[in-house]
Amino acid sequence: MTSPLRLGIAGIGTVGAALIRLVQDKASMLEERCGRPVEITGVNARDKNKDRGISLEGMTWFDDPASLAKSDEIDVFVELMGGEDDPALSAVKDALNAGKHVVTANKALLAKHGVELAQLSESKGLLLNFEAAVAGGIPVIKVMRESLTANSVSRVFGIMNGTCNYILTRMEDEGLSFDACLADAQALGFAEADPTFDIEGNDTAHKLAILASLAFGTRIAPDAIYLEGISKITTDDIEAARDLGYRIKLLGVASRTSAGVESRVHPAMVPLGSPIAQIAGVTNAVSIEADTVGSLMMSGPGAGGDATASAVASDICDIAKSKPGHQHGPALGQPAVSLVPHERAEMRAHAGGYFIRLTVLDQPGTMASIATRMAEQEISLESIVQRRAKGESASELAPIILITHETTEAAIKTALKGIESDGRLKGEAQMIRIEKLG
């Protein structure tokens, strides 16, 4: 009989417990497809006595992840603890140094230390697999790393945070405020007690940093990503967007431009009829534009124990099928030493259309002064609409919506400063970028 592939799993939370259940329930199917049995021989978590609703029978309990990572009882170290530094970082290094393949779902760890870990795995001739780290159950890493080797990618973008998409979907469908939708997301377990990381875009940025590296052969650079979350989006924006044929989504976008790689996470207007606009609720989607294949879009569950465990299991199967002693494919699609520095295209050079929502004093000359400020920056307007004012001061205030033709971020920012200095604006201007699709 072929020797089993022995797994050591550190982290038995949402994903770890689902993976253990999956490996137990589908043991014979996995054996058939992997060509050898897959067994969990060691586990680790913080609390040995916690009831996890799964059987850990036959598995050795390790009190710390490092000793599991180095154990002679395992062939693969599966890191499902989370966290960008220790203990995940040192345990993964320990595992690689001890000759174990590694599977992780940890985007924070990879965004910060991915290049170093990829280099270490390559120097040891070991696999470092991380399908679950981006968009959970959607097999986007494999597609980018393996299926698109003959392509030059020009843009990769997507909806990669289910919490944000859930909030925006409910705001639109039910006319609820951002705060009300966030509270519901927390009550339903879609959002963390501290949701900042999700709603301010950091989680999407971690995933985008990994995708940008795979797409453009650059070193992973989370700090090079422009970041803007969804907490300032109002139902007024969502209504106005819909009336103008758009929907607002939190997008992560990385594209190749003449000035370098433009990587950004921000709310974006997408045409109502576009495929990405149809992605509702907690669902994720990733779209890739490449020269040979054209455009691809994959959508599906971006989180959840079972969907994420499905991706982790596929990484494990790839290791089970790999031949000992053979040179393995590099973790980031090309040797880590050959990755080039991420040359950042500045956001002020970003070119695109813009949605601007202004609340102005309803006085003669206001429209003309707005038009002048736009013209000074050579911004041409696709439309300018005065909407019906709501609330107590409705008679003195006028909400104005502008849609611009393609211009630069620098021009828009200067025009808005000018409008502000003219003293007719009430509150802050809202500016949402329109993503050009198709």
Ligand SMILES: NC(=O)c1ccc[n+]([C@@H]2O[C@H](COP(=O)([O-])OP(=O)(O)OC[C@H]3O[C@@H](n4cnc5c(N)ncnc54)[C@H](OP(=O)(O)O)[C@@H]3O)[C@@H](O)[C@H]2O)c1
């Ligand atoms: N949840 C998802 O849908 C999802 C989707 C994609 C990727 N991921 C990634 O998958 C990883 C795991 O996520 P999760 O949702 O399963 O997390 P989780 O439910 O919070 O579980 C984390 C597990 O790690 C253990 N742990 C935490 N710190 C530890 C430490 N210092 N030493 C030993 N064990 C420690 C915890 O032990 P105790 O149980 O004893 O407290 C728990 O079992 C993260 O990197 C996450 O980003 C998650």
